[in-house]
Amino acid sequence: MSRLFFVYNPSSMAKTLRLNVLGPFHAQWSDGTALDVTGKKIQGLLGYLAVESARPHSREQIAALLWSETGDERARHNLRQALSKIRRSNGALISSNGETLALDLELCTVDARDFEGLARSNEVADLERCMALYQGDLLDGLVLREALYDEWLVGAQHHFRRTACDVIERLAAGLAEVDRLEDAVDVLNRRVAMDSACESAHRGLMEIFERVGRRSDALRQYQFLTDALSREFGTAPSPETTVVYERIRTGGGGSAQRVSSPPEEAAVDSEHDLPAVAVLPFDNLSGPEDNYFVDGTVEDIITALSHFSSLMVISRGSTFAYRGREVSDRQVATELRAQFLVRGSVRRAGDRVRLNVQLLDAHAGSTLWAHRFDRELEDVFVVQDELSSTIVSTLAGRVEAAQLAKARRAPRGRLDAYDYLLRGKEHHNRETRGDTEAAIDMFEHAIEADPGYAQAHAWLACGLGMAMRFRPLEYDELLDQAEAAANRGLTLDESDSECLRILAQIALLRQNPRLPIRHQERGLFLNPNDDRSVCAMGEILSFAGRSEEAEGWIRKAMRLNPYHPPRYWSHLARALFHQGRYRDALEALQNFTAPRVRELAFQVAAASMLGDADEIGKYVAGLRKMAPDFDVERFVDTLPYGDDDDRATLRDALLALV
Template identity: 45%
Template sequence: MAGYSRLMEADEAGTLARLKTHRIELIDPAIAKNKGRIVKTTGDGMLVEFHSVTDAVKCAMEIQQRMQRRNSDVPKDRRIEFRIGINLGDIIFEDDDIFGDGVNIASRIEQLAEVGGICVTAAVAAQIADHLEVFIEDLGEKTLKNISRPVRLFRLGLERSDSSQDFDAKRTVSKPSIVVLPFNNMSGDPDQEFFADGLTEDILTELSRRHELFVISRNSSFVYKNRAVNVREVAEKLGAQYLVEGSVRKIGERVRVTVQLIDAANDAHIWADKYDRRLDDIFAIQDEITAAIAATLPGRVEAAQRDHLARIKPANMAAYECALTAKVLHHRSTFADNEQAQSLIDRAVALDPGYAHAHAWRACILGQAWVNGWCEDKDAVWSEIVAALDRALALDDNDADVHRILAAVNVNNNALTTAQYHQERALALNPNYDLVVVQQGELLTWLGRPEEGIEWIRKAMRLNPHHPERFWSHLAKAHFAAHQYGEAIEAFMHLSVMDYVQHSFIAACYGWLGDEIAAAAHMKKVRALLPDFGVESFLATLHYAQQSDVEHLREGLVKAGAEARHQAAHDIATRK
């Protein structure tokens, strides 16, 4: 690690935490994937043994390329960067450690590597020249400390690898572009100017966290501050498909903010809203309004894109458009729609192999098939899910959606500790993304903390008033886990269509409330939707960490008559 002492002096706790994150997410998995073995670690480095030179170089290339992306939005003086040296030579094994000239030379050439670079010996360069597509630069012979003979060294260029080509391709995805124009101060109060500008800048920052949008920079948009603008001209000049404009007006002790989203192609207003708040804490108001707009706007853009895509044949779609259409089909949650979604997301990946968002959503769509049993070989599909997520993470591990989907998939595999880690990463990357926030509530419910879960789910609903209907189902299940049966039933009633899972929870609610007639009615709907419904098989599909939560649901279903009917059927069969 370059600059370890400087970074530790400036922020010891933060440096150690970030270094730990890099190891968990990137370094250790890359070593394991390439069949390496960590021999020992020091505070600022590690010694790793590989059985293959090719594996060692592939591992080093992956680490350095992904670290470049991880550091892309980190201030230069806070970046964690590595130097890597690779040597091929005989080693001596003793007490789980390795020794010899081969190790000493690797240690010395690491110190000569560029920050963020890889330095190798001639033996390594000769081995990989015909096996890996990588740029190799001859650095000549160098004298190394405590090594008697000169050693010829080479630099490996990161710019020519397959992965870097994927990264460049990723940038060409045709995402919807959006410009946020400076909000107008309509108050006649110069003191409110800072509020209008701050609100605009905060919205820009939050929207930039959404990797499915291309957000025009502040420097470009603030050129139009206090100027009358023609929407189409601004959009054409900045290359934006959508514009956001708004105003701030102070009236007594209240402030009103209006915002609207405009389609630049036809000057049509896609969405508009207003926020009326007391001026008790202007910074809290700024944060609240920013969060609401940042949560709602991407959904409105996506809806406008869907209307456009409905008129396009799939064969003519770009990677982004295929991915968006696949997401729409995925959310319908049927076998036929899932099949179509798989086809479209496969096309998105084929069109742009470096599109991290598409790889992540491929895992999500395959995960839906895996969870619902819409696949013949579940083990093979699970392997595809893991591979797609690995690829997405390698391409862009700063995408909140990638970590959100990783968390969701791990929940469905009952790996709740891993799910919690990725969920926290997703929240850190985009705390105002309604799908991340609602999933935090869902995960807390599985972990046995439903009261906290309820707060997070309600926060997601406040962030995005146009939230998907399924948020109500998450809220209802959290209320049930908190033993709040009336609130759970009321939340379920917001769903326009319910499957056997929701009817099962409602039946359990009525079972606990002692309403036998209502409980029996919902159990009847469960059996109509799933004739072979069984309590134990149903409970096995859920992900509660606490056995007490499992027992709570089991008892509610028994009170609703689920087991009683099964036992009665068994008794009749026995008498026959």
């Protein structure tokens, strides 16, 4: 199906432009001529304005986004030149009031806008049109190597890909319901082409083939899935898929009419009770013209929280029913069956916005966490995204902390799987030998209480990984056990991002060059607001010779979670060190109150590169005190570098002094 749709003004029949950004950048006028545009930065500018076309953007923001390394004055100059070039060749595609820029939607239509609108429908015809527009990743092939732009593009690509996957799941189910089974097969095959290890799509194809009597095709599809899971993740299909396979293999019949649900609904039911959170409508303290901003922020928080498998999030439809009602927190919580409530208020004044947020334990009548966010309002939607992402990551941690406090007071015999998990995580985060053994014990009790609890298996893997630090003679055995536990968790719940994060770390330790990034990308696709997964991507890239990208991911994790653990500073310091920013690396490491050998070694290496004799003496003395028998070669060889040049740089810096 063609991607080109044109809109004509019947009064003037003036030509209009179609901008296609879902896939490679493509722009064509309604008379069939291509847009005269050269240069990746101009494509990047038009692509950004096309995707973010709901509002104007300040010139300063656009300049910083596309030319962040040139300085403010030079960036503004480059933006003026780009705008002038577009205007000379193509007319007033971009409208401006002097301070802000926006795509002229009277003159342009954008495939991404149409895609988003159609994706909200549940009509099969609309969903088919929606997927006809999705021709690949957003701005596929466009590489600018600008940190801010690249961060925006990665996030936007994930958003559109997640939306496309959701549309495919709903479209396949809708087509199957009206007996358009061959079309459903085509749609699910497209999902498999996007991700060869998407188990729900393979399972859906198996069920359709079973339904139409294509038994051999169903069994072959299972083999395709088995090969993909083994190749990509070193794991096997889930029990749910295996049940379908055995039914088809043995000719057992049964419920062959169902097409698999989306991944988030396919997880094995669990006996543990997750904490329920209800985000209530925030109070708008400004005026009705800001309702869109207030409600949009709340909706973003609800959507992002729902990606955390450790929480049950009450839907927007339920919580917004309480707008304007005088109801006590306890009554709201009782009616919604939620333990935790999120309340807030928003006030805008000039070019600033203030957002107050509270996390309440409604049954205890206490405030668990409160924070005030003050931001400049240069771009209202960028501010909205930043606030919602930070709030979501922080809320998830605060809810867990409150549940942990409750778990500490409960007799051990009454603890359920979730409480065992929380106690285990508390021990795990202390990072001592005794606490590590206690953590493993708690995780094993969680599994005993609920064998189908995927996150308990994931955290058992994490605990076994920590034990490797204290039991080096059992390193290989513990690593194998950790990998088996994480794979078991992923088998139980293929959409558990925690399992994927841990499998990425295991693959990193095994110094596999591609698998860590593959696992982590999949985990971030499932939960883009988990600061641990975001930071883990930075850690992986810092060892892969991609230190500039690594810095961006790690700083994003720090923004997501202001209460982040100290190790984030260690990963940031390594990324800065390998960019040659040795003073910045030392400043990052100053945030450690109790540095480990790894942090002390990087302090020595950074001081060595700077050549300051006083600093060198101080840091070498600190390292020798902590590790009298420190061996440079052994230390460097234990780090999972995939980039030989970075490994050599660290080794040479340390050998010069130690």
